[in-house]
Amino acid sequence: MSPAARPKTGPQPGAPVGGAGPGAERGPAFLVRGDDPALVDQAAHALVVELVGEQDAGLVVEEHGGAGSEAVDVGAVVDALTTPPFLVPRRVVVVRDAGRLAAADAGRLAAWVADPVSGISLVLVAGGGTVPQALVKAVRAAGTVVETSAGRGKVRSQWLADHVRRSDVRLDARALARLDEHLGGDVGRLAGILDTLVAAYGTGATVTADELAPYLGEAGSVPPWELTDAVDGGEAHEALAVLHRMLGSGGVHPLAVLATLHRHVRQLLALDGSGATTPEEAAALLGLASPYPAKKALAQSRRLGRRRIARAVDLVARADLDLRGATALPGPLVLEVLVARLARLAPRGR
Numbered sequence: 001m002s003p004a005a006r007p008k009t010g011p012q013p014g015a016p017v018g019g020a021g022p023g024a025e026r027g028p029a030f031l032v033r034g035d036d037p038a039l040v041d042q043a044a045h046a047l048v049v050e051l052v053g054e055q056d057a058g059l060v061v062e063e064h065g066g067a068g069s070e071a072v073d074v075g076a077v078v079d080a081l082t083t084p085p086f087l088v089p090r091r092v093v094v095v096r097d098a099g100r101l102a103a104a105d106a107g108r109l110a111a112w113v114a115d116p117v118s119g120i121s122l123v124l125v126a127g128g129g130t131v132p133q134a135l136v137k138a139v140r141a142a143g144t145v146v147e148t149s150a151g152r153g154k155v156r157s158q159w160l161a162d163h164v165r166r167s168d169v170r171l172d173a174r175a176l177a178r179l180d181e182h183l184g185g186d187v188g189r190l191a192g193i194l195d196t197l198v199a200a201y202g203t204g205a206t207v208t209a210d211e212l213a214p215y216l217g218e219a220g221s222v223p224p225w226e227l228t229d230a231v232d233g234g235e236a237h238e239a240l241a242v243l244h245r246m247l248g249s250g251g252v253h254p255l256a257v258l259a260t261l262h263r264h265v266r267q268l269l270a271l272d273g274s275g276a277t278t279p280e281e282a283a284a285l286l287g288l289a290s291p292y293p294a295k296k297a298l299a300q301s302r303r304l305g306r307r308r309i310a311r312a313v314d315l316v317a318r319a320d321l322d323l324r325g326a327t328a329l330p331g332p333l334v335l336e337v338l339v340a341r342l343a344r345l346a347p348r349g350r
Helices: 037-052 074-081 102-112 132-142 153-165 173-183 186-201 209-213 223-231 236-247 252-269 279-286 291-326 329-344
Strands: 030-032 061-064 092-095 118-123 143-148
Touching: 030 037, 030 132, 037 092, 037 118, 037 186, 061 074, 074 092, 074 102, 074 118, 102 118, 102 132, 132 143, 132 279, 153 173, 153 186, 173 186, 173 209, 186 209, 223 236, 223 252, 223 291, 223 329, 236 252, 236 279, 236 329, 252 279, 252 291, 252 329
Parallel strands: 030 118, 030 143, 061 092, 092 118
Antiparallel strands: none
16 A cells, blocks of 8 residues: 555646546545646545545555556456445545556456446556456546647647646746746646745745756757657757757657658658648558648648658668768767758758
């Protein structure tokens, strides 16, 4: 068993599907999932705290799986789910790394969700792989799915602003913009930064950009599409800034960055002369689940044209050889040259 501490002053990441807040009255089962493990853990912690309420967490919460566990012992989980509460009005059974559940084991849990024992809540925390769809459907039908993803672009910025607004400190406009830029893709650090600001300036304080700066730490990583978007826009300086963050705070290996650029250029080459005219056709051709990135690739392929795409292919191929020892130049410098040259290929490049 693992006691659940009281929530910190930071934001409560995640929102259940349907818009209502999580709680015991929402059903017997909860699935907390998202693309950032830190946000998933924070949302799961907040949910467990809410379910426990004023009770002794040591008597209420029972955890299975997670760090150090080779696999979830579903037999033990089922035993916990079918044992009525004793000495407490409610028990909370937490299963971590639910993505590691086998289909048969997920089926046993789905059967319990459909016919639960009164006074017991099941909290499934995503991780370790993909949660079997049968279990996801069962929770969605009888319980609550808590989504924690922050999204991208303007959606992510709005997510950040909403969570800051619900915290115990206020940020002025410049401070919020600075925090948004600094965090990059590491939005899981938001709660910790806000807790630190509360400790430093007090509850209800309004923090300026200058007051925020000492508590930001190292700049967060950035998603790979920010690099390809900057390259496609011909923004060499912006593309180089993104590259430096990927290699620095993001800890991305140079070959992994090259793989991102290679995949992007390969998509442009595949679309050139393909006959695809709509984002849906482009997505089908490229094997993408969403038409949005396919739409951007299709537009860029048309802007560049065959000659520039061929030049981009050649530049990436040469950089690949250089990174593998064809030159004595360090990897970051090879990538800087590559990114600058790719950006210059854009029709409006600088």
